Amino acid sequence: MSGQRDFMQKIFWGASTLVTIVYAIIPVVWIISLSFKRNVDLSDNRFFPQRITLENYYAIFQDAQFPAALYNSLAIGLISTALAVILATFAAYAIVRLRFPGKNLVLASSLAIAMFPPISIIGPLFNMWRTIGLFDTWAGLILPYMTLTLPLAIWTLSAFFREVPWDLEKAARVDGATPFQAFRLVIVPLAAPGIFTAAILVFIFAWNDFLFAISLTSTNNARTVPAAIAFFTGSSRFEQPTGSIAAASVVVTAPMIALVLLFQKRIVAGLTAGAVKG
Amino acid sequence: MAGIVLDHISKTFADGTVAVSDVSLAIADGEFFILLGPSGCGKSTLLNMIVGLETVSLGSIKVDGQIVNNVDPKDRNMAMVFQSYALYPHMNVRQNMEFPLKLAGMEKREIARKVHRAASILELEDLLERMPRALSGGQRQRVAMGRAIVREPHAFLLDEPLSNLDAKLRFQMRAEMKGLQKKLGTTMVYVTHDQTEAMTLGDRLVLLRQGKIQQIGTPRELYSAPRNLFVAGFIGSPxxxxxxxxxxxxxxxxxxxxxxxxxxxxxxxxxxxxxxxxxxxxxxxxxxxxxxxxxxxxxxxxxxxxxxxxxxxxxxxxxxxxxxxxxxxxxxxxxxxxxxxxxxxxxxxxxxxxxxxxxxxxxxxxxxxxxxxxxxxxxxxxxxxxxxxx
The missing domain is CATH 2.40.50.140 (Nucleic acid-binding proteins)
Incomplete structure (x- = not known):
């Protein structure tokens, strides 16, 4: 009886898992397949390419704008991430551990920023950036990315800081650490999984953003990959740039997938095991 | 090593709660002194004030005659053992014990020597490369003690160090603790709510209730001549x-x-x-x-x-x-x-x-x-x- 139920359960879980995976993976496989198709085969109504070719990849890297965009994306993403995470670490720690007036206001307003539809600030931002000369610069993108991801980073990190036993900080202070040493040597290493999580979230936001990138840039100076893809043209006016777009998408998606797979373990590990009794 | 004198100490928290009121007592150099009381009596607050983790609202704390009210905890040269042990989970046993010495800027060879000595006193040699999460409760407790004694501090402050251990281990550690204090001769201030622990360990003890001293004396004095009903009811089991x-x-x-x-x-x-x-x-x-x-x-x-x-x-x-x-x-x-x-x-x-x-x-x-x-x-x-x- 129970054997039969176990069997039914297995079937059920197996089937649901399969459906979920297929649902999630088909668009990705499709894009990858497109990127390897020859341009003439693009509309051949087949899921898999008849012949695998790298011509789309050659094409995008020969075009000057894609490598420039990749460089911009990487640099802007990394700088935004670094700034947002450093600021958020301090802010989250202060919110969790210190008592100061207006603490709840900071939390509430950071949440309000997170709720803000970015599209509503694009217009004013465009005009401001043009006036003060931030239009089409790295800083012009880093600023909004950092600002808009800070709330998320602060909320993520404060959740992790709350998990760190306060006794550890006290112990460090008694052991001879200054408040900053206690923070740097004990609290931050323990909140590392949280910091990685926050960093990945911020980086993904900056890396994937299209709205700011398309509105606040105009040349290869600061245009990031998602925006650059929109400017792809076919090799002739009669040709769709589908293949190049697919290849570019694969190139920008791959690092994301690698990043998540790489740090997944760190995020899940939970370094605090064994800190206190248990 | 040092004598600790509390002179009319009071602590009022920001929300107006009075945790400790007008406590005066003198802990002699090398004494095993117990702060005893039911939960919420202010004994941990008192300990935190001695070590500098809490500010003193009124009164003064003197260590060897020097007022230390405004001395940062890192400069008081006291070691503390927490109820939760507070081992740094991202460091192994050796690194945990080295931590205070490194912060003091000690030479590497000196650090190694001191860690080795403390480890041999506490029989931790075989555990030095282990992470805290791989230790049993008793071992963690021992490492916490090790991290405290490695610095050769003026005083040890222990906040209910045995309360997370099971009864048998607690009995064993109690004896070890007493022996250790005798061997080191360092002043030890020990917080507990367990009157058995207080009676067996302490040279002298103070019984606190709602932030006020009820009686100071040797375990024998508190048992045979309790000053008031509270002391009489608290000391002794049943x-x-x-x-x-x-x-x-x-x-x-x-x-x-x-x-x-x-x-x-x-x-x-x-x-x-x-x-x-x-x-x-x-x-x-x-x-x-x-x-x-x-x-x-x-x-x-x-x-x-x-x-x-x-x-x-x-x-x-x-x-x-x-x-x-x-x-x-x-x-x-x-x-x-x-x-x-x-x-x-x-x-x-x-x-x-x-x-x-x-x-x-x-x-x-x-x-x-x-x-x-x-x-x-x-x-x-x-x-x-x-x-x-x-």
Whole structure:
């Protein structure tokens, strides 16, 4: 009886898992397949390419704008991430551990920023950036990315800081650490999984953003990959740039997938095991 | 090594709670000193103030004659062991023990030597490369001690260090702790709510209640001459029995028996109402043949037989008079029944077979009866200047 139920359960879980995976993976496989198709085969109504070719990849890297965009994306993403995470670490720690007036206001307003539809600030931002000369610069993108991801980073990190036993900080202070040493040597290493999580979230936001990138840039100076893809043209006016777009998408998606797979373990590990009794 | 003096210390938190009020005490150099009290009595706050993790609202703390109120915890050279052990989970045992030395900027070779020494004292040599999460509770406790002694601090401060261990391990660590303190000769301030731990470990102890000192003294002093009802009820296990009592016509009248005052310990006891305190171990069972005067009959309700001891729970008669302290204040931890009887515990010879429901003849070791004032709670005889017990 129970054997039969176990069997039914297995079937059920197996089937649901399969459906979920297929649902999630088909668009990705499709894009990858497109990127390897020859341009003439693009509309051949087949899921898999008849012949695998790298011509789309050659094409995008020969075009000057894609490598420039990749460089911009990487640099802007990394700088935004670094700034947002450093600021958020301090802010989250202060919110969790210190008592100061207006603490709840900071939390509430950071949440309000997170709720803000970015599209509503694009217009004013465009005009401001043009006036003060931030239009089409790295800083012009880093600023909004950092600002808009800070709330998320602060909320993520404060959740992790709350998990760190306060006794550890006290112990460090008694052991001879200054408040900053206690923070740097004990609290931050323990909140590392949280910091990685926050960093990945911020980086993904900056890396994937299209709205700011398309509105606040105009040349290869600061245009990031998602925006650059929109400017792809076919090799002739009669040709769709589908293949190049697919290849570019694969190139920008791959690092994301690698990043998540790489740090997944760190995020899940939970370094605090064994800190206190248990 | 250092003597620690607390001079009229008070602590008021930002929300207005008074955690510690007007505590003065002197801990001698090399002394094993216990801060004892129920939870919320301010003992941990007091410890945190000594180590510098909490600011002092009023009064001053002196270490070796120097006022340290405004000295940062890192500069006080005190080591603390936390209830949670507070081992750094991202460092192995060696790194945990090295941490305070590294912060002090000590030379590498010196660090290695000191860690080795501390590890050998605590038998941690085999565990040095382990991470805290791979250690058992007792081992973690030992590492926490190791991290404290490696610095050779002025004083050790321990905040309920044994309360997370199981009973057997606690017993073993208690003995080790005592031996360690003897060996190192360092001043040790130890916080606990467990009176057994306090009695067995401490050279001297202070009993706190709601931030106020109840009594300071050796374990023996607190046991045999408790200053007030709270001390009497807190020290000793099982707790002291409290009974309404009246002194009248040269007799001490208890609910179940009257004792002529000549037979009570001498002293000036005015007629009036009191609370009598009798420890469970100061009652004994008499056989019918040699029944002493003033023995009384009880009906056994529950018997707890522990091998080395037998605790007999019973209820007294109402007595033929009424006491103004009926019902008892909650703080006494003893309840009066609606009929006016009082639940009592006696610790009797375990070799005598006692069953519940049985009728026993008990007698009181009369010199050991304590009498307490019903309004101030202070013990009669050796009445010390007081701040009131409530």
């Amino acid at each position: 707790a002291m029995n409290f009974l309404p009592a009246e002194v009248k016509d040269n007799h001490l009248r208890l609910p179940m028996v009257q004792i002529p005052l000549e037979q009570l310990s001498p002293g000036e006891i005015k007629p009036g109402h009191y609370i009598a305190g009798i420890r469970p171990e100061h009652m004994y069972c008499t056989d019918d043949g040699q029944r002493p005067p003033h023995a009384f009959q009880v009906k056994v309700e529950i018997i707890e037989w522990l091998g080395a001891d037998a605790y007999v729970h019973f209820e007294t008669d109402k007595g033929d008079w009424s006491s103004p302290i009926s019902p008892f204040p909650d703080e006494l931890g003893r309840k009066m029944t609606r009929e006016g009887g009082v639940a009592m515990t006696a610790r009797l010879d375990p070799s005598r077979k006692i069953t519940s429901g049985e009728s026993l003849t008990l007698a009181i070791n009369q010199e050991k009866i304590h009498l307490f004032d019903i309004s101030s709670g202070l013990r009669k005889k050796n009445v010390i200047k007081h701040t009131g017990w409530a």
